[in-house]
Amino acid sequence: MAHGLATPGRTFRDRAARALDDSGLQRALRNLDVRLGTAAEVERDMRPVKDRAASIRRETLADLDGWLERLEAALTARGVTVHRCATPAAARAVVASIAREVGAHVVVKSKSMATEEIDLAEALEAVGFDAVETDLGEYVVQVAGERPSHIITPVIHKTLDQIAAVLSEEAEESLPVDRGALTDWVRTHLRERFLEAGLGVTGANFAVAETGTLVIVTNEGNGRFCTALPRVHVAVVPVEKVIPRFADLATLLPVLTRSATGQRLSNYVSMISGPRRAGEQDGPEELHVVLLDHGRRRLIGTPYEAMLACIRCGACLNVCPVYRRVGGHAYDSVYPGPMGEVLTPLLSAGLSGRDLPAASTLCGACTEACPVEIPLADLIARLRADLRSPDPVEADARRPHARRSGFGAWALVWSSPRGYRASTIVTRLLGAGVAPARAVRWRRRLLGVGGWTATRDVPVPARRRFRDQWSTRS
Amino acid sequence: MPPVALFVTCVVDLVTPDTGFAAVRLLEAAGCEVVFPAGQTCCGQPAVSAGEPEAARRLARHFVKVFEPFETVVAPSGSCAAMVHHWYPELLDGAWRRRAESVAARTYELSQYLVEVLGRTDLGATVDGTVTVHDACHGLRHLGVRDAPRVLLTAAGATVVEMTEAETCCGFGGTFGVGHGVLAGALADDKLGYAAATGASCVVACDQACLLHLEGRRRRGTVGPAPTHLADLLAAGLP
Numbered sequence: 001m002a003h004g005l006a007t008p009g010r011t012f013r014d015r016a017a018r019a020l021d022d023s024g025l026q027r028a029l030r031n032l033d034v035r036l037g038t039a040a041e042v043e044r045d046m047r048p049v050k051d052r053a054a055s056i057r058r059e060t061l062a063d064l065d066g067w068l069e070r071l072e073a074a075l076t077a078r079g080v081t082v083h084r085c086a087t088p089a090a091a092r093a094v095v096a097s098i099a100r101e102v103g104a105h106v107v108v109k110s111k112s113m114a115t116e117e118i119d120l121a122e123a124l125e126a127v128g129f130d131a132v133e134t135d136l137g138e139y140v141v142q143v144a145g146e147r148p149s150h151i152i153t154p155v156i157h158k159t160l161d162q163i164a165a166v167l168s169e170e171a172e173e174s175l176p177v178d179r180g181a182l183t184d185w186v187r188t189h190l191r192e193r194f195l196e197a198g199l200g201v202t203g204a205n206f207a208v209a210e211t212g213t214l215v216i217v218t219n220e221g222n223g224r225f226c227t228a229l230p231r232v233h234v235a236v237v238p239v240e241k242v243i244p245r246f247a248d249l250a251t252l253l254p255v256l257t258r259s260a261t262g263q264r265l266s267n268y269v270s271m272i273s274g275p276r277r278a279g280e281q282d283g284p285e286e287l288h289v290v291l292l293d294h295g296r297r298r299l300i301g302t303p304y305e306a307m308l309a310c311i312r313c314g315a316c317l318n319v320c321p322v323y324r325r326v327g328g329h330a331y332d333s334v335y336p337g338p339m340g341e342v343l344t345p346l347l348s349a350g351l352s353g354r355d356l357p358a359a360s361t362l363c364g365a366c367t368e369a370c371p372v373e374i375p376l377a378d379l380i381a382r383l384r385a386d387l388r389s390p391d392p393v394e395a396d397a398r399r400p401h402a403r404r405s406g407f408g409a410w411a412l413v414w415s416s417p418r419g420y421r422a423s424t425i426v427t428r429l430l431g432a433g434v435a436p437a438r439a440v441r442w443r444r445r446l447l448g449v450g451g452w453t454a455t456r457d458v459p460v461p462a463r464r465r466f467r468d469q470w471s472t473r474s
Numbered sequence: 475m476p477p478v479a480l481f482v483t484c485v486v487d488l489v490t491p492d493t494g495f496a497a498v499r500l501l502e503a504a505g506c507e508v509v510f511p512a513g514q515t516c517c518g519q520p521a522v523s524a525g526e527p528e529a530a531r532r533l534a535r536h537f538v539k540v541f542e543p544f545e546t547v548v549a550p551s552g553s554c555a556a557m558v559h560h561w562y563p564e565l566l567d568g569a570w571r572r573r574a575e576s577v578a579a580r581t582y583e584l585s586q587y588l589v590e591v592l593g594r595t596d597l598g599a600t601v602d603g604t605v606t607v608h609d610a611c612h613g614l615r616h617l618g619v620r621d622a623p624r625v626l627l628t629a630a631g632a633t634v635v636e637m638t639e640a641e642t643c644c645g646f647g648g649t650f651g652v653g654h655g656v657l658a659g660a661l662a663d664d665k666l667g668y669a670a671a672t673g674a675s676c677v678v679a680c681d682q683a684c685l686l687h688l689e690g691r692r693r694r695g696t697v698g699p700a701p702t703h704l705a706d707l708l709a710a711g712l713p
Contacts, residue, residue, distance in 0.1 A: 013653075013657075016654065016657050017656050017657075020656065020660050321642050321643045321645065325661060326657065358649070358650070358653055359654065360647070360650065361611070361646065361647025361648075361650045361651075362523060362647055362648065363611035363615075363642075364611055364615040365611075365615075365643065367615070381523070381525070384523075384524065384525025385526065405526060407520075407521050407524055407528075407529040408526070408528065410521075410529060411518070411521060411526075411528070411529035411530070411533050414515045414516050414533060414536075415533055415535070416515075417512060417513040417514070417515060420484075420515040451651075451652045451653055451654065451655035452651060452652050452655055452690070453655075455659030455662075455690075456658075456659060456662070456687060456694060457689075457690040457693040459489045459690060461489050462488065462489060462492075465487050466482045466486060466510075467512065469491055470494075470510045471512075
């Protein structure tokens with residue numbers, strides 16, 4: 001379903017081709033990595049910290065259910081209501097029913113990929129609530145009727161001109177093409193919505209099992225508004241956000257912010273341990289945590305377990321040559337780029353994003369940039385194989401597969417020197433004497449490389465292979 | 475010194491055999507005796523890229539059988555050597571994995587072998603002018619080949635000018651280059667553009683597949699310096 005995409009199309013290939021032709025998008029994407037802080041810089045400064053971060057994540061995943069129980073107990077002890085939800089539908093229903101009980105017409109949201117994952121804003125709108133995104137980029141995306149194209153910088157696919165146009169339409173006046181002025185307009189406008197809101201919805205970057213603390217990282221302070229002002233606060237927290245100890249934040253917070261935006265620490269770090277207590281001035285009267293599974297816990301113990309270490313920093317997007325060229329909407333998934341290529345088919349049990357793992361050159365820049373050492377390129381390659389099965393998580397890669405493909409026959413022939421020699425006579429013939437125009441047509445057909453010849457000449461095979469020449473070498 | 479077994483790679487065998495002979499001449503200039511195990515075919519990398527591990531496994535076992543008698547295996551391709559290092563242990567189990575790991579431990583990319591193992595930088599070759607280096611992804615990230623080609627070029631007298639994003643993928647990407655030709659072409663344009671901006675006369679890499687992809691794009695009109703394999707450039711400058 002290609003809803004809310006600036007780059008429409010049925011397949012990744014279609015959308016990517018359109019993205020390449022979209023001059024506005026290409027302008028917006030220019031120098032993405034430079035603007036977001038370079039992964040290489042993080043690498044140099046933070047190698048030991050990254051190792052520690054990766055090991056904390058591995059430790060957590062080794063006993064995910066145990067840490068979740070501890071988290072739930074700690075949250076409950078602090079007066080938080082915990083809702084365990086297996087599916088997006090269950091999570092949406094819980095939040096909608098809380099919103100109804102609160103009787104809030106306006107729901108303010110801070111930026112959260114988990115709420116994007118479960119289509120929460122749309123679901124709340126559909127049952128009559130006014131769900132307002134309050135992160136600046138998310139707000140622009142919402143007003144434009146689109147989806148975020150990046151997990152950290154949602155509106156990175158638009159130029160300043162385009163953003164001014166979107167906001168001017170919303171404001172019903174012509175706003176200047178100026179960052180400060182546009183931000184001021186949104187700020188003033190959102191301030192009223194904050195004051196009207198009865199319910200605040202956030203995600204969480206980390207949930208500390210030891211203390212029952214939710215940690216929310218923002219740069220605009222909107223997260224704090226969402227959690228401090230409305231009477232009730234709901235945090236949608238995917239299960240892998242749990243971390244064991246409060247002290248782990250000393251490692252994980254700077255790793256997240258440096259990898260995400262190059263900042264040593266974000267402008268705001270909110271640590272929320274329970275609702276308002278007697279005698280306290282602010283904070284919500286009620287605090288709910290929706291612990292969302294959505295196909296995550298079943299990845300434990302599979303080759304894909306490592307993917308749950310992801311802290312959603314977006315570094316893999318920023319260094320991916322494909323993402324940088326086509327932007328996030330080409331992926332038509334909540335999670336774009338390398339992490340999205342892995343996560344989308346996994347979370348949906350193969351129901352969506354099936355063509356995403358092919359959208360990678362397997363160059364490994366993502367693996368290199370990942371601050372928690374997820375072997376992203378390897379997982380992408382593995383998914384290409386496991387997606388031969390309907391559900392990649394259930395796939396048995398060791399079992400010979402039924403799909404008819406030339407690769408089995410090719411490997412059979414090429415695992416024998418005689419077969420290799422015989423089969424490559426074809427390439428020698430092509431190199432030898434076929435008239436050039438016909439040769440091109442032949443090569444196209446024979447090699448099945450229409451995708452190659454569309455943009456590049458096919459290399460002409462040599463008349464005599466290396467091995468033929470070697471055997472007659474003096 | 476025991477002989478070096480050349481894994482010429484299927485691409486070089488079939489498309490650019492001269493690059494194979496260039497590699498042989500460089501190894502010989504460094505004092506190596508080179509042998510060519512006739513049973514060799516392909517490392518199986520296209521199958522991994524295509525999501526066909528069974529096919530990859532079959533070719534991996536064949537490679538191990540052909541090359542395990544040799545003390546040293548050298549390939550003029552970072553990605554084929556990386557296939558052996560990175561993917562074989564992943565693909566194979568039990569005794570096959572142990573055999574693969576043992577072969578991988580003595581399998582090298584050409585420039586890596588010359589510089590890091592033999593400690594040779596000056597092979598007596600002369601290269602004039604300005605060149606720029608594209609760090610082909612798998613040699614760079616799986617084998618750590620970064621300095622070796624630059625060291626060899628500099629020792630040969632070439633001026634190495636760094637391009638912007640030398641470490642960014644050229645867009646070939648195995649099956650990606652076929653399945654996503656338009657995107658692969660765009661990434662090749664970026665790479666050739668950055669290379670052209672250096673004013674270099676050629677863009678040098680240690681992986682023929684990347685270079686053929688770039689050359690294929692160049693023949694469709696994208697302006698850029700000639701994509702050239704390190705071995706070809708250096709061997710041409712041997713006395």
